[in-house]
Amino acid sequence: MGQKVAIVGAGITKFVRRAQETGKELAWQAAKMALDSCELTLDDIESVSCGTAPDAFDGVHEKGEYLSDGCGGWRKPYMRQFVGGGTGVFAPIHGWLHVASGMFDTCLVVCAEKMSSCHPHPQGAFKTIFDHTTEQPLDPTLVWIFAMEYNRYMTTYGIDKRDIALVSVKNKKNAMDHPAAQLPMEITVDDVLNSEVLAWPVNRLDISPTSDGAAAIVLAGEHAAKRITDKPVWIEGVGWNLDSAYWASRDLAYPRYVEKAARMAYDMAGIREPKKEIEIAEPYDPFTYKELHHMEGLLLADRGEAPQLLVDGVTQRDGARPMCPSGGALGVGNPIAATGLMKTIEIFLQLRGEAGKRQVPGSPRCGLAQAWGDLMQVGTVVVLKR
């Protein structure tokens, strides 16, 4: 590759159920914060990458074009990309390609999502992701396909639902220290199990909320990064992978596509023993079981063993391998495309020692963020080091 790429600045809006701001206003707020954080202006930015999920959320087609001024994209090389929930980590990968290729020295990456416009709920928009001949007539919701994945994962390894519920307890509590959080709270395992059943085994508190919000980062090539900051965080590995869209026919107990994306990123970053070398991670957690499922796909836990690490406290903020110290999608919120970038920003802050009350002990040097999406079959991974 042409050059090394660092994250040098970041910004994030508060995640809320319904923002007054339009999507492009949210994008502008996050982008401006990211530029201000590293004392740059839009004039210093050579290319812009926008990540945003289905146009149907806003009912605005060509949403990349709609958001483009809020992203600072006008009169610049601007691209929008989208892989569903995987977008928020695909966006830094996309920006990395711009800079690593040597084409640009700086790239502003902006992810914005406004889900609340969809009335009464975005499930109607999600429905059109499914096959229109064989599946849509059954009125599928995203919740029930995840319920089937949850059930298969739990049944395959004989996992207790109480252990899976602990993910929600941990992440919502972690979110109490996050200034952007939508659903920070202190709850118990029983609260999760006693919350409304949406589609068994998924209860209300197993699932992340719908959210409005935006996040942004500034990427810079090796020389530019060192001029901009004395604390660059380097993107050392990137990986992405897409499995069959015949979602039902996949092995639902194990996310093979996440493993493929992780191995691609690990190879690039020279990581041979992820369990030892990845000190901190933000696996994508739109549902409780997904944090565990993804830890296994990321090779940070053996198959079926992630719940035990959680029960033993290993994945708490002060544990040996903290997972979702930000509070994750469950606690901070889940404005689809922005969530993965929020996670990337969390690792950036943790590695810089700037995570405030959320700071994990031990001054970590290497971490990863991961997201997942499309029809449950895309994995996106970035490995960061300081």
Add this chain to the structure above:
Amino acid sequence: MGLTERIERNVDLSYFEGRIPVNYLYTYGLGFEKFFRALKEEGKLLASKCPRCGTTYFPCRVFCEQCFCEIEGTLGVSGEGTLYSYSVCHLNMDGSPKKTPEVVGLIEMDGTDGAKFVHLIDAQPEEIQIGMRLKPVLKPKKERNGDIFDIKGFKKA
């Protein structure tokens, strides 16, 4: 650092309503056309087998996702299978509660290479188990329209 600048405005909002004035007419496609014709007219369920790698797909398709080669023929399968996973759905798409919870499942189809089919399961939630054997329930021929509800659902075999 940008993250510390917390933006909290989330006031009581005014809003206006909008809608996208579009409707759709979908074709079945080359593969599903064969599938739904056979289902409607003969009550048969068709799979297809890749001539190169031998993978058997259900419902039938016209190309192999692995070899990328064309699949011309079809073969019938019994429609029976094994329950791979399921969920009991309590809410409608708009978030309102269902009158009776609905069971949806993934059925791993006999005679295929692990192809799974998603459909309604006609059983009480208490009697359902992953691994149970299931068979399809078809509508009588005169009621069949060539859509997915020509199969009413699956029940215990």
